[in-house]
Amino acid sequence: MRKRSRGTHRRGRLAELGGLRGAVAVSAADQGVAALTNIVVVVVTARQSTAADFADFAVVYTVFALLLGAFTAYLGQSLVLRQGTDAELRRDCRSSVTVTLAGSASVGVLLLLLAPLAPEFGALGLVLPILLTQDGMRYAFSLLRRPGLALTADVLRLVVAVPVLAVQPDGAGAARMVVAWGLSAFPALLLGGALLVWVTRGAGLPFAEARALVADRRHLGRRFVVEFGVGNAGSQAAIVGLGLLANPLAVGALRGASTLFGPLNVLFNAATGFGPPQLNRLPGGAAKARAAFAAGGALAALAACWALVLALLPDVAGRQLLGDTWRSASELLPATGSQYAAMALGTCGLLALRVLNPRATLGIQLVFSALTVVCLLVGYALGGILGAAWGLCLGSVAKATASWARAALEVRVTYARPGPDAGPEGVAG
Structure with a gap:
């Protein structure tokens, strides 16, 4: 009986590890499809625009990235740390998507007020609820351990987005490209919504939970959005400031260079958004940290290899990707490649802290994100872009x-x- 019990336990562990690997692979594929859609938008716009026009688009796109990061930090990153019964998790998923829809619509109305002065921002306000809500569903499916459903919706989004963007005429402005991009995500939003309703059936209307999600001062999302505000948002806002107050071409060059590393952003986002549920299956803090460090090392090596591939890319091929922006963006490839290798280790370091002690990351983000902004501005003052x-x-x-x-x-x-x-403190908050 003991041997049979040990064999059954071993087979159960192997099955669990196999399921873990499968979930990671599907989550990474889903992030890849979603990021490819965004890369297509940037690449097509760069090819159809002058360097100056693309710089204007890059400022609007950076604003979108800030809003997406803020919503992801408050709702998505805290959602995947939730624990509870199946019924509670289904209600949490519905309430998170509901708050995303309502919040993004409110911000969209504010952006629409800017349309007379900046049509590009008005266009972003028009499609913002579609883009953010469709993206937010990905975290709900991750918590429910149904990443395949998110992949299905994102494949539809890519399939629709590519022809919609391809038929846009040369010289199309940033506003038109943003509208085309946003509306192309509407079928995926409908499909994802239907799948979420199906997989959370019986959860009821989540209005009470949604109100609590906004009002609860202990909610970890508040802490995470502060981290984002002083972290990624700080450097992104500094880049926007360079464009508005100093040199718009700097924004275009930095955005173009970072777009070339889009495949790595796919994996970074997959690690941040979907890593916690997988790492929490591992026993002990040391095992969690080792797994996160191994992932960070692999991603850093991949970043170095990708930077080498881009450095060897002929100018003709580079211009096919980024048009006039290629010349300035290509000069940044060594620096941007080194940055992404460091980001790989940093992302997985913060991921390890999220599952070990999610309240331990705020101090690091406060200090070193401020340092990053200072380094950005000092670097620009000393050496330009x-x-x-x-x-x-x-x-x-x-x-x-x-x-x-x-x-x-x-x-x-x-x-x-x-x-x-002990598990992470306050993950249910």
Whole structure:
């Protein structure tokens, strides 16, 4: 009986690991499809625009990235850390999507007021609820361990977006491209909504939970959005400031260079959004940290290889991708490639902290994100656009180092205590 029990346990562990690998693969594929859609938007716009016109589009796109990051931090990143019964998780998913729809519509109305002065921002306001709500469903499906449903909706979005963007005429303005991009996501929004209603059937109307999600001062999303505000948003806002107050071409060059590393953003987003449920299956803090570090090392090596591939890309092929923006963006590839290698380690360091102690990341984001902004601005003052790119790299290196130093401390101190392995504090908040 004992041998049979051990064999059954071993087979169960193997099946669990196989399911974990499958879920990770599907989640990564889903992020790949979603990111490819966004890359197509940027590449097509760059090919059809002058460097100056693309710089204007890049400012609007960066604003969208800020809004997407804020909603993801408040709702998505906190959602995938939730724990509870199946019924509770289904209600949490519905309430998160409901708040995303209502909140993005409110922000969209504010952007529409800017349409007379800046049509591009008005166009973004028009399609913002579609884009953000469709993206937010991905985290709900992750929590429910149904990433295949998110992949289905995102494949539809890509299939619709490519022909819609391809038929836009040469010289189409940023406003028209944004509208085409947003409306092409509407079929995926309808499909994702229908699938979410089906998989959360019986959860009821989530209005009470949605109100609590906004009003609860202990909600981890508030902490995460502050981290985003002083983290990614800080550097993104500094880049926007360069475009508005100094040199718009700097924004276009930085956006073009980062677009070329879009495949890596796919994996970073997959790690941040869908890593916690997978790491939480591993026993002990040390195992969680080792898995996150292994993922970070693999992503850093991939970033270095991808940077080498782009550096060897002929100018003819580069111009096919980014048009007139290629010349300035190609000069930033060594700095941007180094930055992405550091970002890979930093992203997985913060991921480890999210599952070890989610309240330990705010201090790192506050200090080292502010340092990144300073490095960006000082680099631009000393060396122009290239100096700004190396400044971003230096800030990413510092943040990655601090993240893993704190993760190692958490493993030694928190998880070395006797007694059962405690989970992250406040994940249900």
